[in-house]
Amino acid sequence: MLSPITLKFLEAVKIHNHTSRMHANKELYLQEKNRFLALIEEVLAQMKDIDPRLEEIQAKDCMYRFNKDIRFSKDKSPYKTRFGAFMSMGGRKSPLPGYYIHIDPEGSLLGGGSRCPDPQQKENIKLHILRNREERCDIVEKAGFRRYFGEVDGKDTVDLARRLKSKSSKAIFEQLWTTKTQNILKNPKALEMFLYCRWVVDHPLTEEEVLSPDLADILVKGFKKLKLFNDFIFRGF
Numbered sequence: 713m714l715s716p717i718t719l720k721f722l723e724a725v726k727i728h729n730h731t732s733r734m735h736a737n738k739e740l741y742l743q744e745k746n747r748f749l750a751l752i753e754e755v756l757a758q759m760k761d762i763d764p765r766l767e768e769i770q771a772k773d774c775m776y777r778f779n780k781d782i783r784f785s786k787d788k789s790p791y792k793t794r795f796g797a798f799m800s801m802g803g804r805k806s807p808l809p810g811y812y813i814h815i816d817p818e819g820s821l822l823g824g825g826s827r828c829p830d831p832q833q834k835e836n837i838k839l840h841i842l843r844n845r846e847e848r849c850d851i852v853e854k855a856g857f858r859r860y861f862g863e864v865d866g867k868d869t870v871d872l873a874r875r876l877k878s879k880s881s882k883a884i885f886e887q888l889w890t891t892k893t894q895n896i897l898k899n900p901k902a903l904e905m906f907l908y909c910r911w912v913v914d915h916p917l918t919e920e921e922v923l924s925p926d927l928a929d930i931l932v933k934g935f936k937k938l939k940l941f942n943d944f945i946f947r948g949f
Contacts, residue, residue, distance in 0.1 A: 713925050714751060718744050719817045722793055726817075729789040741778070748795040748815065749775060754928040756799055759811065759935060763942070765801040766810075773803035793817075798827060807833055808949060809942035811935045812914070820922050822931050823914030824938040826945050833949060837911050840948030851940050860937055861913040911945050913938070 721744045725734070734741060752771040760766050776796040782788050793816065800810025807830060812823040829837060841848055851857065852864040921930050 713927055714747055714815065714922060716923060718747055718795075718815065719919070719922070722795070722815070723817045725791050726793040729791055729793070731790055734791060745778065745795075748797070751928060751931075752797045752799070752813065755811075755813070755931050755935075758928070758932045759799060762932070762936060763811075763939060765808075765946075766799055769799060769801070769803060771797075774799045776804055800827075809911075809945040811931075811938060811942075813931060814914075815922060820917040820919075821914045822917060822934045823912060824935065824942055825910070825912035826949075827912060829911070829949075837945060837948040840945075841911075844944070848944055851944055857937055857941070860915055860934065862915075864910055864913055911948075913941065 717740075721737075721740060724737075749771055752774055756766065756769065756771055756774065774797040776792070776798070778792055778795075780787075780790055780792055782790065795813075795815040797813045798804040798806070798810050799812075800806040801808050805828070807826055807828050809826045810824060812821075812827065814821045814823070826833070826837065852861075858864075915934055917930070921927060924930065
């Protein structure tokens with residue numbers, strides 16, 4: 713399990729984010745890294761019985777590197793200030809739906825869905841959502857899901873009419889423009905779902921939960937609520 717030292721370590725990295733400091737505290741880093749890795753192993757062992765797509769994945773395939781890629785970043789601090797893992801078929805870099813763990817002194821969470829689809833995959837997911845919007849509504853509008861993950865769809869600050877004129881939207885609408893789907897496209901609520909839908913959801917974790925000896929069970933309980941959502945998104949690829 714994690715400990716208060718885990719959060720204190722991450723807080724210290726945020727304040728003293730440079731290589732010499734990390735090298736001086738290498739043993740502490742390895743200790744906390746291994747704590748988090750053990751957590752992933754415990755969660756993954758349980759999740760393999762729930763989601764068969766995780767069967768071939770190992771914990772080390774899921775854990776994100778602590779070193780940052782600073783080649784194209786204005787922020788040249790070399791280390792992240794959080795521990796993160798994404799359990800998905802193909803590991804942490806997979807665009808396929810999975811289960812996310814984020815441990816951060818400033819706000820930890822669990823989440824899931826498709827975290828890094830490429831542009832074409834995003835359009836495929838949108839098309840899948842619009843074609844099967846009733847099934848998706850059945851999943852995300854269930855009281856337990858909505859209460860835990862909050863509102864899944866919602867308008868952002870971009871004007872709806874402007875979004876409808878975008879090339880990517882028009883391309884998908886052309887694919888959908890059949891007798892079967894004309895009424896869907898004329899439905900404002902369906903259009904809003906298509907344009908503002910999300911394929912990632914999350915739930916905040918309190919510090920008490922993060923430091924609980926039952927953290928693995930807390931995470932698995934939350935991930936169970938995600939299984940149908942992930943199954944639905946998976947079919948969009």
